[in-house]
Amino acid sequence: MLKPFNESKIGIIGLGYVGLPLAVEFAKKFPVIGFDIDQKRINDLNSGHDFTLEVEDDLLQSVISKVNPMPGSKGLFNTANSEDLSDCNIYIVTVPTPTDRHNRPVLTPMIKASENIAHFLKDGDVVIYESTVYPGVTEEECVPVLEKVSGKKFNQDFYVGYSPERINPGDKEHTVSKILKVTSGSTPEVAEYVDQLYKTVIIAGTHKASSIKVAEAAKVIENSQRDINIAFVNELSKIFNLLGIDTQEVLEAAGTKWNFLKFKPGLVGGHCIGVDPFYLAQKAQEVGYHPEIILAGRRLNDSMGKHVATETIKHMMRKDLKVIDSKVLILGFTFKEDCPDVRNTRVIDIYKELRSFDMEVDVYDPWASGEEVRHEYGLDLLPGLPEIESYSAIILAVAHKEFRSLKIVKSDSQVVFDVKGILDKNLVDSRL
Secondary structure (H helix, E strand, C coil): CCCCHHHCCEEEECCCCCHHHHHHHHHCCCEEEEECCCHHHHHHHHCCCCCCCCCCHHHHHHHECCCCCCCCCCEEEEECCHHHHCCCCEEEECCCCCECCCCCECCHHHHHHHHHHHCCCCCCCEEEECCCCCCCHHHHHHHHHHHHHHCCCECCCEEEEECCCCCCCCCCCCCHHHCCEEECECCHHHHHHHHHHHHCCCCCCEEECCCHHHHHHHHHHHHHHHHHHHHHHHHHHHHHHHHCCCHHHHHHHHCCCCCCCCCCCCCCCCCCCCCHHHHHHHHHHHCCCCCHHHHHHHHHHHCHHHHHHHHHHHHHHHCCCCCCCCEEEEECCCCCCCCCCCCCCCHHHHHHHHHCCCCEEEEECCCCCHHHHHHHHCCCCCCCCCCHHHCCEEEECCCCHHHCCCCCCCECCEEEEECCCCCCHHHCCEEC
8 A cells, every 4th residue: 555645754865966956855845864875975965065066055954854754744864874764665766877897887776775775665665766777677677676685575565666867967947846757657556656746846747657668768868869969969070170160150050940959069978978878778789789879979979088189189289389298278077067076077088188198287177076086087186277378288178157258368389179169269279
């Protein structure tokens, strides 16, 4: 028997870019337990600050509960102690789904989360997964774990749902409650239950998919489609560069047609677009199909960092500037503008390629955490914006608002590569 919402308690497993905003929205109406294995993350949240900047401090502080809330109340209790999840009846999994160094899906976080939840499963409980996966993961990979550890029967004792996350890091307009949500469930009754649950907090509305696999597939193709479209304009950028044509001007002209899709060239990183297509490709290969377009798009987009570095070096050579031991400044390191997220940033590819030419490379990013960058990538960010005149080359890699008014003077002794096309084109040597 499914519990009515007014008697429910929700557990959110994973308090990152996806889980925390969702937990805050639900905590406005329900008692919510926010669980994360990172005690430092829990401490920061309980102090009232979200380092991802997805949730404003005042909003976070307004929903935080210092005690474990009871059903019928509301508020968010953050914890690293899994025992605090024991009296929840709805569990929502928002853990990351990365790939390994061979671009193979890593389901370990989802499996571990499922094992954790299974210890507390009671009759009538519902487990909802939000992590991006290939079709079949929820029912074929996670459900068996829930059954084995809990000793309970799927769709008899407990139920599952899938509602793919729709978060755009750094976007303060399209927040979690303002983006239409796809929902699904393991039975028609559960599908309706999950749909109505999300409708309590998603003001943009919901779309109830016919099955969990349909919902899983819908999510993974959203980002695969964007990846392929960006790969197309990245390839155009390479072609037009050889032809001596400005890609940005071509796209502006083509964009005057009503049905032209307005994508721009650039680096494709982050935890979604740069990762999710590999999940779909993996499943396709398992059933005997080799996905040519999807993987071709991934290869092309992954080549753009090296392309930027190579083009910068070419321009230096044309200006008769020394390459080996020269000083290069990269502006921006996060995977997108005005956001502190450095997961899977492809700016690192530019850095590594330049370093392979024995160039001295400095990186400045006012949004990124120096500690996180050092831990994840082994490089130190500059503490502040240096004198840009002292560098032989400047690569504007991320369009942070702080860089949009950058004072650039075109010079024969310096190369400026504007990856994002935000500076005056007459003051830069090249742009994608």
